[in-house]
Amino acid sequence: EADIYQTPRYLVIGTGKKITLECSQTMGHDKMYWYQQDPGMELHLIHYSYGVNSTEKGDLSSESTVSRIRTEHFPLTLESARPSHTSQYLCASKGISYEQYFGPGTRLTVT
Amino acid sequence: DQQVKQNSPSLSVQEGRISILNCDYTNSMFDYFLWYKKYPAEGPTFLISISSIKDKNEDGRFTVFLNKSAKHLSLHIVPSQPGDSAVYFCAASDGGGANSKLTFGKGITLSVRP
Numbered sequence: 001e002a003d004i005y006q007t008p009r010y011l012v013i014g015t016g017k018k019i020t021l022e023c024s025q026t027m028g029h030d031k032m033y034w035y036q037q038d039p040g041m042e043l044h045l046i047h048y049s050y051g052v053n054s055t056e057k058g059d060l061s062s063e064s065t066v067s068r069i070r071t072e073h074f075p076l077t078l079e080s081a082r083p084s085h086t087s088q089y090l091c092a093s094k095g096i097s098y099e100q101y102f103g104p105g106t107r108l109t110v111t
Numbered sequence: 112d113q114q115v116k117q118n119s120p121s122l123s124v125q126e127g128r129i130s131i132l133n134c135d136y137t138n139s140m141f142d143y144f145l146w147y148k149k150y151p152a153e154g155p156t157f158l159i160s161i162s163s164i165k166d167k168n169e170d171g172r173f174t175v176f177l178n179k180s181a182k183h184l185s186l187h188i189v190p191s192q193p194g195d196s197a198v199y200f201c202a203a204s205d206g207g208g209a210n211s212k213l214t215f216g217k218g219i220t221l222s223v224r225p
Contacts, residue, residue, distance in 0.1 A: 006154075031210070040120065042113075043155070043200065043215040050210060058212075090154050098143045098204050100213060102154035 003027055006091050006103035013081055014111055021076045021106045023091035029101075031094040032074040034058070034066060036087045037105075043090060049074060081110045114138045115203050117216035125224050130188040132219050134201030137182065143204035145213070146175060146186050148197045155200055159186070191223045 004025040013019055025032065030051045035043040035058075045058030049068040063085070064078050074093075078085055086109050092100040116135045124130045134144075142163045147155035161168040161175045161184065168175050174187045188195055201216040 009152075033212075040217060042115070042217045043202075043213075045212060048212065092154075096209060098160060098211065099145060099157045101157065102147075105152070105154045107152065 004091065004093055004101055004103040006089075006106050008106060009104060010107045010109075012109045012111065015080075015082055017081050019078050019081055019108070021089055021091075021108070023074045023076070023103055024072050025074075025093040025101075025103075026072060027093060027095065027101070028071065029093035029095045030071065032068070033092040033094070033100060034064075034074070034076050035090040035092065036060060036062065037090055038087055047076065081108075083110045086110050112137075113216075114141075115201055115214050115216040117201055117219050119219055120217070121220040121222070123222045123224060124191050126193055127190045130186075130191045130195065130221055130223070132186040132188075132199050132201075132221065134184050134186075134216055135182060136184075136203050138203070138205075138214075139182070140206045141203035141214075142206040143211070144175070144177060144184050145202045145204070146173075147200040147202060147215075148195075149200060149218070150197050158199075188221075191221075193223045193225050196221055196223050 007022045034047040037043045044060035046062040047066040091103045094100045145160040146158040149155040177184045198218040202213040204211040
């Protein structure tokens with residue numbers, strides 16, 4: 001069973017606020033990913049990391065930023081939240097196999 | 112342009128019958144395919160996968176078939192159970208080996224009627 005955690009699970013916040021979505025995994029995986037997903041739509045890769053101090057932008061342009069200072073931790077930050085950022089944010093990690101293991105997600109609503 | 116397509120947004124089947132979920136792809140560089148199951152307000156969970164060098168992989172009630180020439184794969188669930196009701200995502204790996212990334216389809220909502 002994969003051990004990957006995300007907090008908060010739900011967040012309702014006003015426009016202009018700065019937020020950080022937390023993601024941690026205890027599997028020692030080097031590779032971690034952030035996806036954005038809306039109902040009825042595919043998962044869109046917004047950021048990924050292949051290890052400490054490595055971060056890359058994904059296929060979907062995002063105003064968020066990420067950092068990878070420790071192997072187990074991959075937080076995502078929005079400096080100024082807007083209603084267009086309302087979505088579900090999913091964090092995943094991967095070892096040497098092809099499978100990515102997902103956390104429970106953060107449902108973000110920006111009012 | 113979508114490289115992984117799940118053209119049927121929903122499927123409803125009777126409990127005990129077979130569920131067949133389809134997926135098509137366009138990128139011939141994809142070398143590994145995965146199915147994920149997702150409940151509302153939860154993250155996707157890995158279900159079953161198949162390498163592009165195989166045409167079938169089976170795990171309990173779940174079987175995935177790959178037709179590489181048609182760029183088509185399908186997930187069979189037999190027998191279907193009410194607990195199988197969820198959204199099923201097809202995903203394809205881009206051939207990047209250890210640094211591979213996944214491309215997802217839009218998902219199919221499966222409803223299994225008791």
